[in-house]
Amino acid sequence: MSVTHLTSTLTDWANTLTGWPGRKLINNVLYVINLVTFSSLALRDWFSKNKVFDSRSYSTTVAQIIFTGVDALPTITFLGLATGFIFTFRLISISNTLGSTDDIINLLITVICLSAGPFLAAIIIISRTGSAIVVDLGNMKLHGEIEALENMGININDYIVAPRIISTAISQLAITVYFTVIALLSGILISALFVNPAHFDFIFKISDSFTPHLMSIFIIKNIIFGYVIATVACYNGLRVQGSATEVPQRTTASIVQSLSFVFVIDSLLTFAIFV
Amino acid sequence: MQNSNLIQCTQLIPQQLPFDYQGNALDFELGAGEVTSIIGPDYSGKGHWIRAICGLEDQSSGDVSIKGINTLNLSAKDWTMTRMKVAYLHEDTALLSAANGLSNVLAPALYHHLDKNLNKQLLAEKALDLLEEIDPEINLDDLPAYITKDHQYKIAVARALLLEPEVLALNNPFAHFNSDSKHQFQTFLEKQVKKGLSLLIVTHDIPYALKISDKIIFANQESVHYFGSRQAVLNSDMPEVIEFINRPENQARA
Numbered sequence: 292m293s294v295t296h297l298t299s300t301l302t303d304w305a306n307t308l309t310g311w312p313g314r315k316l317i318n319n320v321l322y323v324i325n326l327v328t329f330s331s332l333a334l335r336d337w338f339s340k341n342k343v344f345d346s347r348s349y350s351t352t353v354a355q356i357i358f359t360g361v362d363a364l365p366t367i368t369f370l371g372l373a374t375g376f377i378f379t380f381r382l383i384s385i386s387n388t389l390g391s392t393d394d395i396i397n398l399l400i401t402v403i404c405l406s407a408g409p410f411l412a413a414i415i416i417i418s419r420t421g422s423a424i425v426v427d428l429g430n431m432k433l434h435g436e437i438e439a440l441e442n443m444g445i446n447i448n449d450y451i452v453a454p455r456i457i458s459t460a461i462s463q464l465a466i467t468v469y470f471t472v473i474a475l476l477s478g479i480l481i482s483a484l485f486v487n488p489a490h491f492d493f494i495f496k497i498s499d500s501f502t503p504h505l506m507s508i509f510i511i512k513n514i515i516f517g518y519v520i521a522t523v524a525c526y527n528g529l530r531v532q533g534s535a536t537e538v539p540q541r542t543t544a545s546i547v548q549s550l551s552f553v554f555v556i557d558s559l560l561t562f563a564i565f566v
Numbered sequence: 567m568q569n570s571n572l573i574q575c576t577q578l579i580p581q582q583l584p585f586d587y588q589g590n591a592l593d594f595e596l597g598a599g600e601v602t603s604i605i606g607p608d609y610s611g612k613g614h615w616i617r618a619i620c621g622l623e624d625q626s627s628g629d630v631s632i633k634g635i636n637t638l639n640l641s642a643k644d645w646t647m648t649r650m651k652v653a654y655l656h657e658d659t660a661l662l663s664a665a666n667g668l669s670n671v672l673a674p675a676l677y678h679h680l681d682k683n684l685n686k687q688l689l690a691e692k693a694l695d696l697l698e699e700i701d702p703e704i705n706l707d708d709l710p711a712y713i714t715k716d717h718q719y720k721i722a723v724a725r726a727l728l729l730e731p732e733v734l735a736l737n738n739p740f741a742h743f744n745s746d747s748k749h750q751f752q753t754f755l756e757k758q759v760k761k762g763l764s765l766l767i768v769t770h771d772i773p774y775a776l777k778i779s780d781k782i783i784f785a786n787q788e789s790v791h792y793f794g795s796r797q798a799v800l801n802s803d804m805p806e807v808i809e810f811i812n813r814p815e816n817q818a819r820a
Contacts, residue, residue: 427664435660439722442622443674443729444649446642450677
């Protein structure tokens with residue numbers, strides 16, 4: 292091997308190695324642009340033809356809310372009770388050593404309402420709803436159901452995608468509200484019953500401290516989580532082409548991508564709000 | 567001036583023919599209440615021709631107009647209109663797997679707000695009448711996975727007809743039928759044609775195609791020929807047409 296050839300090969304390797312992060316970054320940015328475009332088109336078609344809950348996609352929306360929100364309540368209740376016992380009860384019961392009551396209340400709002408609640412609800416929705424959407428749409432695509440609908444003049448964005456995105460966002464918010472209430476109430480009640488009855492006052496103090504500013508952060512964060520999870524799931528489901536093996540591959544990809552997006556968005560929002 | 571043709575193709579060649587097609591292009595018009603069959607040997611791209619005629623497949627040359635609207639660059643509204651006016655079904659057209667037979671028939675009609683003029687109850691009754699006419703034995707309560715293939719196909723046809731199309735385009739419609747159910751379905755189609763529905767059909771049942779068609783398109787891998795009447799096909803002096811029509815499997819059975 293000549294010196295020139297060796298130098299050329301080494302330069303190619305170096306270029307490949309140094310170019311890899313750049314290419315990866317560009318691919319990821321393009322993927323995010325794809326997702327934003329995909330969901331924007333879906334919502335444009337929904338709002339251009341529908342009243343918010345038009346009869347044509349009403350049943351799809353309601354069915355998705357029932358599956359995502361109502362059917363998940365037993366799991367969410369269990370997680371809420373566990374979180375109440377592990378975090379709320381523990382934090383309140385050691386409140387004397389941690390600081391003032393206001394500090395504890397701020398800690399509970401930050402940890403339970405703005406961090407753990409949305410995050411755990413998102414994980415539940417990714418694992419239940421996100422994966423179900425990918426399998427559902429993937430199989431519909433695979434079996435020609437999507438093609439048949441399109442051949443009858445049905446707009447898939449309006450009929451299939453947008454209802455799932457909107458109902459998942461609504462369900463994420465509702466589930467987190469439910470989870471947060473259960474986690475706070477159960478912890479406070481246990482603490483009031485077994486440690487100090489005065490801890491019952493935390494219910495009113497937390498309500499008073501939950502300002503409109505925090506409330507809007509809570510709502511926006513949850514709606515973004517639900518929106519992103521459903522968008523990623525629908526996008527992956529509709530990318531299935533002709534092989535049954537693509538369905539589990541897309542499901543796995545959707546779960547990993549949704550988790551990554553939730554982590555990144557949570558970090559960015561936390562940074563933007565609290566730093 | 568309003569064009570009376572429902573579908574008009576000029577110099578059409580489908581883009582996705584699965585072989586190197588060097589033959590002629592198709593000029594073709596389909597009027598109201600007419601029946602046109604596309605026939606030809608296996609692997610001659612008939613499915614691509616019917617899809618291109620219906621505006622569902624891009625063309626490598628020529629134009630397709632549906633009710634006077636060119637199918638290139640359709641607006642969303644025109645796309646919806648053309649798809650409702652020209653109903654296309656292939657042999658394995660899928661039903662919604664999560665909905666039972668009746669819900670499958672009603673879903674597109676509800677999506678297109680046909681219940682605005684006719685309330686949902688009346689629309690359901692109309693769907694049931696249509697299904698009764700196609701085949702009274704179809705089980706409408708089961709999910710498609712538990713319904714036989716021929717019944718699934720009949721449900722798909724009812725679903726398409728409930729949208730009141732002017733053209734019903736069927737690609738190999740008798741694939742899943744036994745002889746009895748095929749005869750029953752053919753009788754149903756003939757009744758629909760008498761009511762004014764135009765039929766565009768790709769079929770391997772050549773005697774049936776010759777029996778019901780006003781116009782016939784013969785396609786093979788080298789060329790496409792348009793015949794204005796069934797007699798024109800029978801009198802054709804083109805060797806490939808004569809050879810195809812005279813094949814034993816294409817002769818009318820007693």
